[in-house]
Amino acid sequence: MICLGIESxxxxxxxxxxxxxxxxxxxxxxxxTTEEGGIVPxxxxxxxxxxxxxxxxxxxxxAKLKIEDIDIIAFSQSxxxxxxxxxxxxxxxxxxxHYSKPLIGVNHCIAHLExxxxxxxxxxxILLYASxxxxxxxxxxxxxxxxxxETLDIGIGNFLDSxxxxxxxxxxxxxxxxELAKKGKxxxxxxxxxxxxxxxxxxxxxNLKQKLKSGKYSKEDLCFSAQETVFAMLLEVSERAIAHCxxxxxxxxxxxxxxxxxxxMAKDMCEARDAECFIPSDEFLIDNGAMIAWLGIxxxxxxxxxxxxxxxxxxxxxTDEVDVNWR
Numbered sequence: 486m487i488c489l490g491i492e493s494x495x496x497x498x499x500x501x502x503x504x505x506x507x508x509x510x511x512x513x514x515x516x517x518t519t520e521e522g523g524i525v526p527x528x529x530x531x532x533x534x535x536x537x538x539x540x541x542x543x544x545x546x547x548a549k550l551k552i553e554d555i556d557i558i559a560f561s562q563s564x565x566x567x568x569x570x571x572x573x574x575x576x577x578x579x580x581x582x583h584y585s586k587p588l589i590g591v592n593h594c595i596a597h598l599e600x601x602x603x604x605x606x607x608x609x610x611i612l613l614y615a616s617x618x619x620x621x622x623x624x625x626x627x628x629x630x631x632x633x634x635e636t637l638d639i640g641i642g643n644f645l646d647s648x649x650x651x652x653x654x655x656x657x658x659x660x661x662x663x664e665l666a667k668k669g670k671x672x673x674x675x676x677x678x679x680x681x682x683x684x685x686x687x688x689x690x691x692n693l694k695q696k697l698k699s700g701k702y703s704k705e706d707l708c709f710s711a712q713e714t715v716f717a718m719l720l721e722v723s724e725r726a727i728a729h730c731x732x733x734x735x736x737x738x739x740x741x742x743x744x745x746x747x748x749x750m751a752k753d754m755c756e757a758r759d760a761e762c763f764i765p766s767d768e769f770l771i772d773n774g775a776m777i778a779w780l781g782i783x784x785x786x787x788x789x790x791x792x793x794x795x796x797x798x799x800x801x802x803x804t805d806e807v808d809v810n811w812r
Contacts, residue, residue: 488505490781491561492593493560493572495524497515500543501513501779502774502778511545512773513543517532519656524656526569530568553584555586557782557785558588559577559781560573560574560577561573562592563801564800574796581793587790589785595807597614599779600776600779601765602736604769612624612738614738615719617741620719621635622635626730630805633682634726636685648708649661651693659740665708666709668705679722684715693711733760740772748764
């Protein structure tokens with residue numbers, strides 16, 4: 486069984502082709518970027534419209550397959566930017582209808598967790614999901630992937646991108662902040678906002694803007710301090726979730742999890758509490774089509790299908806609203 490997965494929740498349009506044995510035959514993508522400013526939804530839509538046909542063809546060539554060889558079409562149905570989600574859904578519906586293939590709409594957040602399980606071999610982890618719009622601590626309990634902690638305002642990636650804009654950097658800003666942070670030498674005190682199991686980045690962002698405008702601090706030190714602060718916040722609530730749920734595995738997911746400093750801090754925390762830290766390769770941390778294809782296979786085997794008339798996108802669906810009938 487072979488599934489073609491379509492990812493289009495935000496700035497990345499990706500196509501993955503995966504077998505039911507977990508073999509990734511292709512994982513192609515094209516990403517919308519800017520030299521300055523953040524993601525502009527209309528521009529991202531134009532990007533996806535211009536590249537989706539080429540990316541599908543490229544993935545099929547990489548897998549050495551024809552579209553007729555595909556058994557299932559999966560797509561990211563939720564959550565994400567409505568504008569970009571619709572491009573992926575349109576492509577998925579067109580392929581499924583024209584070639585008479587089963588259609589599966591999947592939850593993007595859960596796809597991150599399932600591809601992590603596949604590629605790292607972890608069994609029952611706490612997922613630290615750190616991406617642009619999403620910051621959640623997720624684990625399976627009682628028939629659903631439950632959210633044990635999350636951001637109360639903006640996602641960690643959006644926080645980094647917003648700060649990058651203030652610094653005059655382009656989009657995405659996280660990797661550029663990381664490079665500047667490596668040159669930082671002095672930690673600057675910043676607001677540390679952990680509220681129970683949740684985190685908040687809004688006040689911290691305002692404080693950073695004020696410090697940047699004051700001219701008293703270097704960009705390198707501000708980036709270093711921002712990273713150390715927000716990553717410590719994320720790992721505090723992750724550690725608390727591990728203790729609360731009685732689990733011994735931490736899985737990283739999302740584009741921000743590519744950050745090597747966050748990865749090292751996660752490894753140190755897990756080592757200190759005798760837990761294992763699982764980190765997929767960057768290819769599977771960032772948004773990608775393979776994770777959509779793999780979850781499509783999992784759901785299809787569980788008997789889940791999406792009728793064309795039910796394939797509308799759901800930009801605001803939460804992780805814990807999905808019934809997990811495959812575990």
